[in-house]
Amino acid sequence: MNKKILLIDDSRTQLQSLKMTFVKAGYEVITASDGLEGIEMVNRCMPDLIISDIVMPNINGYHLCRLIKNDKNTKHIPVILLTILSNKIDRFWGIKAGADKYINKDISADDLIKEVNEILKDVTPTRYPSNRNTINNITFDEDIYKLKINEILDQALISSTIMNEFRHLSEYFQDDNALVKEIFELLNSILEFDFGGIFFNSTDGKEPKILNFHQNNCKVHDNIFIPVMEDFFQKLFPEENDYYFNYKISGVITDYNKEILSYDEFQSAFVIPIISGKSILGGICLYSKERNNYSELKTFNIILDELKLLMRLRWLYSETKLLTIIDPLTSLYNRRYFNEIIHREYMRSQRTQSNFSVAIIDIDNFKKVNDTYGHQIGDIVLIEISKTILGMLRTTDFAFRYGGEEIVVILTDSSVDGAIYPLERIRKRISEKVYEGNNGENFSATVSIGVASTDQGVMGPEDLVNYADTALYRAKSLGKNQVKIFDPKIDKKI
Template sequence: MTARVLVVDDIPTNVKLLSARLTAEYFDVLEASNGADAIEICKRGECDLVLLDVMMPEMDGFETCQRLKTDPKTQHIPIVMVTALDQPSDKVRGLEAGADDFLTKPVDDVQLMARVKSLARLKSLTDELRARAITGQAIAIEDIIDMTAGVNAEGGKILLVDSDAHNARRLMETLDQEHDVTHLTTPEDVAFRLAESDFELVIVSMALEGIDPLRVCSQIRTLEHSKNLPIILVADIPDKPKVVRGLELGVNDFILRPVERNELAARVRTQVRRYRYSSELRKSLSSTVAMAVIDGLTGLYNRRYFDRHMCVQMDKAREGNKSLGLMMLDIDFFKSVNDTHGHAAGDEVLREFSSRLQRNIRGVDLACRYGGEEFVVMMPGADLHRAKNIAERIRNAIASEPFDTGITVPLDITVSVGISINELPDDTPDQMLKRADIALYRAKREGRNRIVYDAA
């Protein structure tokens, strides 16, 4: 893994030292000597992670961090604060300013690389989610910013995995004040407990009895419903080599005993907030993907989706030497519905038509709104006989019962259908669509409310 790391410190010697360590691990390193320059570099999108010194003139690290985390353009960039200050209150202040982690000078190489690698992985995932949710889709970045701006870390649902009741009780005394904590004393049951509830964070003790704590973490990462859950390890100093291994497995953070209460609380808040932010991005991604391929009025797939999926089905049919049927449907005299009864009534007709269409095709068939009052149905494995039967079932379902729009009197609606089949060895989607379209217009010319097949 490589990433672009911005080192921010007003002392050149410190910058060069950290840069050398990171470069040796194949990270690309950028440098800044003050908070203002660091903010500009981050706004330009030139870095994936920031190592930020606290003690700087003019704008200290706390203020720099807070500005970065409150700016929608930079709030997703992980920040590790680096300082000679060793008071727990300083760590808490940094974490509450929005820092994702905290390192104390002199910086331990193992901890430095473990933190950087873990946060670089997180940044990579976040970038992918942000890009998918924004690029080329119908939602603006402002919508995502508004949605994620209010993410907080209160009332997190936490699973604490610790076989030692005394140690667990001390942790829960801190966390229970702000979160809903479930204590699990039997680590082998972690999969069942995670399936029972929507947890937002798992805390795993490294001092589990009878089971490797990293095996528990690995199990959490392999389960579909918990693979994205943040994990914090609670470890003793001799556990550091295994902690590094845990971070490589996907553990998000760790804290060493003796556990400082305020630091634990701050780290937990950071992980819960980050998880909720990622969850909102995932929801946005799901929503915008739907917006990109689903017709908002009818709930059917749209033309963009059909065009792409038709190519996939054509290739599969050709490889398997199988039939592929296609029908184009056009609602008869739809313009007069809009002109006579209004567009609201027309919209209701389109919705009801789509519903009847869906109910009368097979499960493997794909129905799409192609545009306006025109629809297409792709029928994998359908020869001409089967395609005609499906088309007739649809035609009858449309014509047999008036459409009740709730706006005007029930309307008699019919549909004209054109069919094509993949008959040629080198048939293409465009050729099939053209033949179905020609057949559809023949159906219109010959009196509507009928099905016409056009041979190749």
Template sequence: MARILLVDDEKMARTLYGDYLRASGHSVTAVGNFDEVRQALESAPYDAVVTDLILPGADGMEVLGYTKERYPGIEVVVITGLDKVDPAVRAIKSGAAEYLVKPVAPEALQHAVRRALTTRDLLRENASLRQYVSLLEMGQRIATTLDRERLAIAVSSAIEAQTMANGVLLLLRDGGPLRLHGLSGLEPEQVAELEPVLAAELQGARTPRVLEALPGAPAHVLTFPATDGDLTLGQIVLFFSSPPPENVSEVAGYLSRHYAMALRNLGRFAEVEDLAYMDDLTHLYNMRYLHLVLDREVKNAQQTEGTFSLLFMDLDHFKSVNDTHGHLVGSRLLVEVGRVLKGCVRERDVVVRYGGDEYVVLLRGTDSGGALKVAERIRRTMENHHFVPREGISITLTTCVGVASFPEHARDKGALLDMADRAMYRGKRGTRNVIYMAALDLEATPAERKVAG
């Protein structure tokens, strides 16, 4: 049954009530004053306290208050010889489970303790249920998050709240070695020291682990893999300065599974999103993506006072390729042009098929001077390249390139595109195979210009 602490300054009362409670199968420890109460509670766990209201040097209300404050899981039954309403009301408001007036019959005391223990069990069950519901809601919230940054915040905060961890570190495997995805409760210098060590230690880990003696880490470090089938998508690392709670493996394991589910959904969402932003023929980015990335680039450049440039390109006399060799060869040539352009720029630059035989390149962090150098590299490479040799033919082709830079030539997306387009069109009206820089006096591009070549 239960372990009961009986508090009464009268020896006879302690003996009598102790016998009542032992008859119900409870284990009873009897003490006579407040100091002995504190010593008893510190030395052993109890399920309930039965205390007289009047004690030497203190009273039962102090016992009640001390117990409920320091040991909230223990229920308290108050016994008194005062048959008055006020003490009873005070005791119940202060957290007493029951209030009994002397003389107390055995059945009344046994029933009061039984009801107090039942209340305690119900409260614990209710708290456990609330925690389970909270955990379930957190898991669902994590699994349905389709933004990588918000996912890191959701997982780290949920783990920290549910496990009482002092720190949380999320490591993500995104087609390569583990790298930092999110964190909570850790200092930047700690993260800088721990990240490479953890990434190396957990690279192939597929089961929960306990790590010891990590540099700059709290005493207890637990790791939980976020796995999807045979794939380990990431790792959750928990740091505790004191021994972790008993349910940490259950809670962290549950949330790590939802973390993996979210990462898998993110990957699938990214694949679908890529299809929406990809040109079907060349597999370069399309015009829809260009407008999206330009919005971001303009915003970033405005905030950081940075710069970037656009190259607007149109192939010279492309119509003659279709007329001479057919549209199939023409399509393959357009694909090859995309490969040539990507070979002329950095990985972080963006190459777009704007439509037909027109291409746009966004050069990040590049001013007009740097953009001119890249444009010349493209013009020269295109001029010297022999296209579609696998078709048994060798086609040479040139291009006109218009250059416009933010903020030198324009400060918004539409104006920048228009300036680059006008510069390119000036070359189309002239010698072709040429580069022009944007300028305010350039002729506007005619609406019917879409005739290829």
């Protein structure tokens, strides 16, 4: 069976010339003298390829292409726009209309055949549609197709407007509260929902994962937030520690037209991870008391695509932010970030009635290492010790470069007694590492560690640091290479 080509052109001369060319090349050819007749022939004959002029009365080639590509029954058919129009903008509109090829009419017959052969090389010839009898009874009315074209163009306008609105949101990256507010205001203007949440992931794995809730003209009962949050993060991070999971409610609800007392009241519940490659950029969840199938909306995929782009940009922004809190030599967090985290952890411990510990780790005789082997070897020692510490801490713990050779560790959910064992393991592992000096001589490095915890009656983050530093001083004065806990009976006398 020969492959069928539909030729559409309002010029009889051009139509006959093209028909002879393709018949000679072994193709079955059907013709149409304008866009409306072309649409009729597409539906009646199901060609394997459509070659259409652009400049035609009533329904032009761009509109024809859009109609074909927006119909699920014909969108698979390749379309070549063959035209005398040569401006870049004409080619742009042709491709945007869905054309597979945009070819100038001054192309030679041989080159045109080559282009067509290339497009059709993997196409199996189509048979006449099974619903041919039904199609034969359809009247192909010009006004109906003009209406369809307007609907397609309206949809394209809606799509471009949504895209533009989302792309303006990048200006809010520095203020998550404002970003969440703007996103939900935009979503509320497009989708029907009562309650939703959005989460932006960060390149910093230790950043708390916060689901930002939005109540859309309704009051959601407090007992709903935690189950929704747990379900959301379980779907995005099934194997991750829930230590980092939390939620935040955006805005204060003072005026609402409905109240939701139970999770069971939701008839629609959507949790959608936003993923790029292997990275989870974030996610969104939408809940409604009415049944809503968002996936059936033409605009929903556009919204998801724009959210993905927005979250990708937010992810890149978090990468840039991460560079400002990381020590470039050791890859530990820097001192500026330590000040932020210790205050955050202290407030969390007060709120949850839990404990955490702070340890200050100092490399023994580090000046001697630099003086004997040089600063390059000293940097290697500092880097290797930092790697050892990072490799032995839990994912919920933090390590910071505090000073030249001082490293501070925050051990979350850990009393002073619970901190001793991991710190002793770290100290021992560090002392076992052998380094090669620039003179061929091998040497080892040791550390002294002072530790204090919130269960020792501290009054604030500053006390923790001071107590740990005092315990470190005692470890140094007693011979180094040891861990000492702050002891108020001893250390306050030093």
